[in-house]
Amino acid sequence: xxxxxxxxxxxxxxxxxxxxxxxxxxxxxxxxxxxxxxxxxxxxxxxxxxxxxxxxxxxxxxxxxxxxxxxxxxxxxxxxxxxxxxxxxxxxxxxxxxxxxxxxxxxxxxxxxxxxxxxxxxxxxxxxxxxxxxxxxxxxxxxxxxxxxxxxxxxxxxxxxxxxxxxxxxxxxxxxxxxxxxxxxxxxxxxxxxxxxxxxxxxxxxxxxxxxxxxxxxxxxxxxxxxxxxxxxxxxxxxxxxxxxxxxxxxxxxxxxxxxxxxxxxxxxxxxxxxxxxxxxxxxxxxxxxxxxxxxxxxxxxxxxxxxxxxxxxxxxxxxxxxxxxxxxxxxxxxxxx
Amino acid sequence: xxxxxxxxxxxxxxxxxxxxxxxxxxxxxxxxxxxxxxxxxxxxxxxxxxxxxxxxxxxxxxxxxxxxxxxxxxxxxxxxxxxxxxxxxxx
Numbered sequence: 001x002x003x004x005x006x007x008x009x010x011x012x013x014x015x016x017x018x019x020x021x022x023x024x025x026x027x028x029x030x031x032x033x034x035x036x037x038x039x040x041x042x043x044x045x046x047x048x049x050x051x052x053x054x055x056x057x058x059x060x061x062x063x064x065x066x067x068x069x070x071x072x073x074x075x076x077x078x079x080x081x082x083x084x085x086x087x088x089x090x091x092x093x094x095x096x097x098x099x100x101x102x103x104x105x106x107x108x109x110x111x112x113x114x115x116x117x118x119x120x121x122x123x124x125x126x127x128x129x130x131x132x133x134x135x136x137x138x139x140x141x142x143x144x145x146x147x148x149x150x151x152x153x154x155x156x157x158x159x160x161x162x163x164x165x166x167x168x169x170x171x172x173x174x175x176x177x178x179x180x181x182x183x184x185x186x187x188x189x190x191x192x193x194x195x196x197x198x199x200x201x202x203x204x205x206x207x208x209x210x211x212x213x214x215x216x217x218x219x220x221x222x223x224x225x226x227x228x229x230x231x232x233x234x235x236x237x238x239x240x241x242x243x244x245x246x247x248x249x250x251x252x253x254x255x256x257x258x259x260x261x262x263x264x265x266x267x268x269x270x271x272x273x274x275x276x277x278x279x280x281x282x283x284x285x286x287x288x289x290x291x292x293x294x295x296x297x298x299x300x301x302x303x304x305x306x307x308x309x310x311x312x313x314x315x316x317x318x319x320x321x322x323x324x325x326x327x328x329x330x331x332x333x334x335x336x337x338x
Numbered sequence: 339x340x341x342x343x344x345x346x347x348x349x350x351x352x353x354x355x356x357x358x359x360x361x362x363x364x365x366x367x368x369x370x371x372x373x374x375x376x377x378x379x380x381x382x383x384x385x386x387x388x389x390x391x392x393x394x395x396x397x398x399x400x401x402x403x404x405x406x407x408x409x410x411x412x413x414x415x416x417x418x419x420x421x422x423x424x425x426x427x428x429x
Contacts, residue, residue, distance in 0.1 A: 236384065243387050249407070291391045294384040300357045
């Protein structure tokens with residue numbers, strides 16, 4: 001069961017898998033473009049949802065939403081299903097591979113043995129593509145690795161049925177149908193429109209630019225409310241969600257800026273180029289916060305480092321992002337549909 | 339593998355940035371892992387973030403999603419090679 005598959009390393013698994021699956025079907029797409037067309041950028045601070053006893057902070061849209069949005073493109077049909085039994089799930093995978101179909105899977109990182117032990121953590125929405133089987137091993141294009149990897153069947157089955165938050169329940173998906181080519185302009189516009197709506201118009205104060213301001217206010221009060229030790233724990237968690245977990249840095253802001261830049265060139269739209277530069281500057285600002293936070297967590301603060309100073313930077317990020325999305329919204333209204 | 343001047347300069351910068359006072363620079367080689375449990379520096383992902391930003395400030399070389407910091411920060415040698423490749427220079 002061998003299938004040629006174009007493996008490209010990426011920062012973020014879902015965008016990387018989406019780009020690789022489409023590229024395999026003759027529609028070359030960069031990771032950044034998949035992320036942007038999929039409306040991947042977001043912000044949410046949801047303190048009532050706890051991950052490892054720490055509040056949920058997310059810089060991207062819900063797991064699975066990028067693939068779902070791309071699957072809505074004209075001419076694209078994505079087959080997707082979950083399973084109750086491991087045996088059925090693995091049989092369905094083998095049947096698809098026997099038809100030379102590369103299959104996307106949702107998995108739990110903790111159970112994938114090819115991840116270095118230090119990098120395994122309980123995250124159940126990791127996407128990868130299985131493209132072949134050799135003996136009892138599956139050949140996998142895991143987008144966060146530089147080369148394809150191997151995984152024994154028993155381990156893959158366990159990873160597909162990891163329990164806990166976002167349990168994959170054996171979820172598998174593959175492209176059933178794709179058009180000869182994708183018309184990029186409508187998909188770019190739809191992706192940008194979705195991000196602008198979520199970031200500017202959410203009625204919830206925890207979502208979008210309002211959520212960024214909410215995080216800033218809460219963060220300023222952490223040392224008083226939680227005590228220094230727990231405040232630093234919360235802070236380290238925010239930084240990790242922003243700078244690690246496949247965000248590409250700056251809480252996905254650099255990746256979205258790359259999408260805007262690529263779109264600007266593709267559509268010859270200088271307005272998008274300006275938005276890309278502004279968003280890169282926002283990403284740098286988020287990083288300034290993260291570096292200050294890292295120094296505080298590591299107990300080596302500089303004179304200017306403090307919780308109020310970090311809150312001020314986050315408020316500034318929110319204000320700058322609001323400006324970027326307002327300009328993108330204006331571009332959507334003014335630029336002709338093509 | 340003996341250290342080249344840029345690698346030594348980077349190591350000194352990293353030690354200052356991350357407040358690594360007990361590192362014996364002269365005993366280390368250019369191909370040491372920079373981050374993680376195998377690194378003799380004892381640095382983790384939060385240190386990696388500071389290193390990436392410090393390198394950007396000192397050499398004008400950006401590490402982001404396009405320039406995969408995981409690969410660049412594998413070792414002192416790979417970081418030095420990346421800075422040379424990007425034409426990075428001290429301000």
